[in-house]
Amino acid sequence: MKTLTIIAMLFLQQLAFSQETKKETPAEIKYTIENCVNHFELEKATKTKVGYQYWFADKNFTQENTLKMSIVEQGKSTHAPHHHVEEEFFYILEGTAQFYLDGKTAVAGSNTSFYCPSNMEHGISNVGDTTLKYLVIKKDLK
Secondary structure (H helix, E strand, O other): OHHHHHHHHHHHHHHHHOOOOOOOOOOOOOOOHHHHOOOOOHHHOEEOOOEEEEEEEOOOOOOOEEEEEEEEOOOOEOOOOEOOOOOEEEEEEEOOEEEEEOOEEEEEOOOEEEEEOOOOOEEEEEOOOOOEEEEEEEEOOO
């Protein structure tokens, strides 16, 4: 339950940092309790070359932010360091991650967050001896 509270706080903090005017909800989406509650199911996850991705909320559903869980195999990373205009929050659920930000690295385990400001080169890799599982909260700049 503590982890869910931390995740909720990170998501709310992301909303608070938003500088843009709230975008309109897509007209075709009717939000209900049934489509606003999303329980992780591995069989609904997308297989990647390094593990899995599971979108709790993607840009086609949300008004502004996305929430994705990535599961990364030992010794791998989802992609090379990169940058983009959207800021991102990473939250480690399980495993050990190495964060790369603007030429420096830090290693951290579960219940650790990592913030990446807009346009800064960043990356995340699994440097532990188990699977790495983390959440990514990202502003959707449709």
